[in-house]
Amino acid sequence: MLDFPGLEGITYLDSAASSQTPNQVLARMEHYYQRDRANVHRGAYALSSRATDAYEEARQKVADFLGTDADQCVFTRGTTDALNLLARTLPGKKIALSVMEHHSNLVPWQQRPEAELIWIEISEDGRLDQASLEAALAQKPDIMTLTWVSNVLGTINPIQEIARRCREQGTLLVVDAAQGVPHLPTDVKELGCHFLVFSGHKMLGPTGIGVLWGERQQLEKLPPYQFGGSMVGLVTREKTTFADLPQRLEAGTPPIAEAIGLGAAIDFLRARGMAKVRQHEKELTGLALHELRKIPDLRIAGPQDPEKQGGVISFQVGKVHPHDVATILDRRNVCVRAGHHCCQPLMRRLTDMWTPGARAPIALVRASFYLYNQPEDVAQLVEGLQEARKVFSRG
Amino acid sequence: MLDFPGLEGITYLDSAASSQTPNQVLARMEHYYQRDRANVHRGAYALSSRATDAYEEARQKVADFLGTDADQCVFTRGTTDALNLLARTLPGKKIALSVMEHHSNLVPWQQRPEAELIWIEISEDGRLDQASLEAALAQKPDIMTLTWVSNVLGTINPIQEIARRCREQGTLLVVDAAQGVPHLPTDVKELGCHFLVFSGHKMLGPTGIGVLWGERQQLEKLPPYQFGGSMVGLVTREKTTFADLPQRLEAGTPPIAEAIGLGAAIDFLRARGMAKVRQHEKELTGLALHELRKIPDLRIAGPQDPEKQGGVISFQVGKVHPHDVATILDRRNVCVRAGHHCCQPLMRRLTDMWTPGARAPIALVRASFYLYNQPEDVAQLVEGLQEARKVFSRG
Amino acid sequence: MGDEEDLYREIIVDHSQSPRNQGTLEHPTHQHHGYNPLCGDEIELQLEVSDGRIQQVVFQGSGCAISQASASMLTQQLKGKTMTEATHLIGTFKTWMKDRQAEQCPESLGDVEALAGVRSYPVRVKCALLAWTTLEHALAGH
Amino acid sequence: MGDEEDLYREIIVDHSQSPRNQGTLEHPTHQHHGYNPLCGDEIELQLEVSDGRIQQVVFQGSGCAISQASASMLTQQLKGKTMTEATHLIGTFKTWMKDRQAEQCPESLGDVEALAGVRSYPVRVKCALLAWTTLEHALAGH
Ligand SMILES: Cc1ncc(COP(=O)(O)O)c(C=O)c1O
Numbered sequence A, B: 001m002l003d004f005p006g007l008e009g010i011t012y013l014d015s016a017a018s019s020q021t022p023n024q025v026l027a028r029m030e031h032y033y034q035r036d037r038a039n040v041h042r043g044a045y046a047l048s049s050r051a052t053d054a055y056e057e058a059r060q061k062v063a064d065f066l067g068t069d070a071d072q073c074v075f076t077r078g079t080t081d082a083l084n085l086l087a088r089t090l091p092g093k094k095i096a097l098s099v100m101e102h103h104s105n106l107v108p109w110q111q112r113p114e115a116e117l118i119w120i121e122i123s124e125d126g127r128l129d130q131a132s133l134e135a136a137l138a139q140k141p142d143i144m145t146l147t148w149v150s151n152v153l154g155t156i157n158p159i160q161e162i163a164r165r166c167r168e169q170g171t172l173l174v175v176d177a178a179q180g181v182p183h184l185p186t187d188v189k190e191l192g193c194h195f196l197v198f199s200g201h202k203m204l205g206p207t208g209i210g211v212l213w214g215e216r217q218q219l220e221k222l223p224p225y226q227f228g229g230s231m232v233g234l235v236t237r238e239k240t241t242f243a244d245l246p247q248r249l250e251a252g253t254p255p256i257a258e259a260i261g262l263g264a265a266i267d268f269l270r271a272r273g274m275a276k277v278r279q280h281e282k283e284l285t286g287l288a289l290h291e292l293r294k295i296p297d298l299r300i301a302g303p304q305d306p307e308k309q310g311g312v313i314s315f316q317v318g319k320v321h322p323h324d325v326a327t328i329l330d331r332r333n334v335c336v337r338a339g340h341h342c343c344q345p346l347m348r349r350l351t352d353m354w355t356p357g358a359r360a361p362i363a364l365v366r367a368s369f370y371l372y373n374q375p376e377d378v379a380q381l382v383e384g385l386q387e388a389r390k391v392f393s394r395g
Numbered sequence C, D: 001m002g003d004e005e006d007l008y009r010e011i012i013v014d015h016s017q018s019p020r021n022q023g024t025l026e027h028p029t030h031q032h033h034g035y036n037p038l039c040g041d042e043i044e045l046q047l048e049v050s051d052g053r054i055q056q057v058v059f060q061g062s063g064c065a066i067s068q069a070s071a072s073m074l075t076q077q078l079k080g081k082t083m084t085e086a087t088h089l090i091g092t093f094k095t096w097m098k099d100r101q102a103e104q105c106p107e108s109l110g111d112v113e114a115l116a117g118v119r120s121y122p123v124r125v126k127c128a129l130l131a132w133t134t135l136e137h138a139l140a141g142h
């Protein structure tokens, strides 16, 4: 794994939190810093023009990756930033969202003045509850916002089908693709949603960068979110006119190196092929589910079906607390996450399903895969879990 | 200049737009990506703990650099982001600001619902007009927001004195230190303002990072700006409690590598010594002013006094348009900016002073210095300007 | 892995699986609800102080083995202590937790010393501390 | 620096300092105000078209030498041309500006060809184009 020096000596199973970054991405950013270091869109000299070209080429790479045009791709600081932008600028009161949303796709909507949230429940196997989805649609929400892939359950939601329904009735569909774009072949036209957002750091890119994609017509309706340099036309003391898209939504000096790094990450992913990435993760997920099911007392959340889920598996190991499991794994250099995974309402829901009446919400251990993981990593995980069980059966 | 590979073969005089980045900063970020690559504040494993430590150490470095505590330093995506945060969350209607503000410290305030702007004018030599400042103070604005150092005129504003006056009457003072912190020794307690913001990319750091510093008492009053992961306490479907500072103001995965890079930039600056940085720029500015004044028809804006200004000089070369000047300089690999420098109201004001009655606002050529510039760079600039004059005296 | 290094000694596993002094008091004079939002660990601590001494101390909680074992072992140490002694104990424990080097605890903490291994896991130190900061708040009357 | 490379040929400097066809019309049939917010260049272009031909064309503007010289030279080319010819001219110029390789302009553009050097300065191409996109808008009746 020469491309990923960060993986040396560790079993990294936390790509859903943040992925590793290949040397190719670092080299491309370094090239910017060492050879093209200037601000963009501003300079009247060749260096700045090179920086601008590199930045805009990165935007084109994002567009090609999503099957769309560059002016529909707004660089943000991440998924959370993009979702806050939408929650602040989209009109409407009735907002439908699912119980499996990440805090970043929940709290911004919940905290909107006068927001009326419509909750879509989940089934026992961690998928969107069909009846509840129908009921939500029937209320004709102004906005529906859904995660493409759950960062806890792994569930892949049927965005295409839901988008069709939303369009029929004039509901705007926002897709949190933080766990989708990095792992699944993406074509925004095929998906059919109105907006789609994701982060660079979960797809081999650097921290500090994300993307807001929007249907052109919808994007054009958005008022500016932040104000400042680069997003203006004429500025007088009294008033300001604004630039065209995508600049209108990118105030101030943008994350230049980060955008360029994301472009390089996309090059890396395209060279591998997203269909292959998905296939690889599907196989690992299948293997892991198979192995984990053999461990007594281990309880897995979500669909437990590699066809219906991404490379994310969350579970409990008997009564051993997830943090203790994670620490025991960490002693073997196996990196997993433990806790509520920024999904407290989902954890509450799972608690009510798994241990009805319990006051404290459960926590889960999560293992997540990416293109650099191998069957060997699953074996390491399983061994570590067996040790955890042993430690806690001494008492 | 081995530390700055970006300077090879060029005369870089545009640090006010964005500075070069030393190898030490790149190496520190690379170390994070290659050895500590994980998300922060979330993992239950050693790798993530190292990432968190590195991120929080960077915050401590920022705090030490400003003479303050770490929990008062909020990482933002840049100056513009920080100013938008303040413009969105600070209460008050009457906002005083100067004519020399950058669009990023103007448009966010102008676009606030019900904002009542009070303008502080400038004198002929590009300093805050004393009478106008007094008049603004007399209106007891809720907020006064001022640039520490003008990115066009170079003017260093007397923040300490103004802060004292603001405090006497309960006006909150926000300081746009985008051009201050990179170039002047900074002690926020000595300055006495309530808030201070700046960007990493103008002080040898990476793009995509900035800082909002606030007096603890004032910072604590700010409601959250963006919502999402990391900034919450308890989240239910109905409501959310928020984390303590500084996390409360940092939603989502933060710019981890960028914060670490900024920490390394601060190490670099401290090793050089900020007093020395200032002294060096003062000398270069003095030299440049001396040489530029010898060029016929060259008109300089601002104080024209290295004691009263930072390393920023803006000017016109006779009737030659600034963009043509910049291009002629660029052919000699001398990088300067030309245009309105994101300060259209200031350009309007200068137009009214310099060419009363003119409809179109003037533009200016700007040369700006940093610690890596040398007297040789001034000589290159002067030679280029002489060529520009020659080209345009042929006609 | 040496015994000193071992985070999950039998005594810790035992305390976490069979916590001592669990329950609630009818008339607590001091109490506090400690919560770590990052990991969800919770401890509800109740004390009965009279004649300047801690007469009774109980807790209820949920969370990882470290946080619950630490709470259980803490309650064992508290009974009969004066407020000053308790405050002192908190200080001693906190200092020791943050010092990976210190071979032994400067003062006997009884079973609590089994938490020595936690010091090698910075991310888990906050788990061990929860009961103690909760006690601190309870004594301060928050 | 070869002549072809030279951005600021005498003819350009001359046009920028003494622009041709400056002014305003009393009864323009077509007009447009072109503005580049990034650099502040402005061009107000007015035309009088009758019998399908451009009879009069004038401009007023401010900005860099490239933008003003380009406008001045453009007006020289337009007089007497039909709308279709003018539209064709715009297309030819735009294509040529974006092609750094093309030795010569595919069609004679007269003095305009002195702008050849601009093609080596991508940041300045937009300056040369401003007058032409303004004309495009004017003809389209915007
Ligand atoms: C005085 C001043 N304020 C604000 C800014 C905006 O900073 P940024 O673009 O890094 O957000 C700049 C630089 O562009 C500046 O010079």
Ligand SMILES: Cc1ncc(COP(=O)(O)O)c(C=O)c1O
Pocket (backbone or CB within 6 Å): A016, A017, A078, A079, A080, A081, A102, A104, A105, A147, A149, A150, A151, A176, A178, A179, A199, A342, B229, B252, B253, B254
């Ligand atoms: C489903 C989902 N949505 C949103 C986010 C937030 O992304 P970020 O922290 O990069 O803004 C994450 C990851 O943390 C996620 O998994």
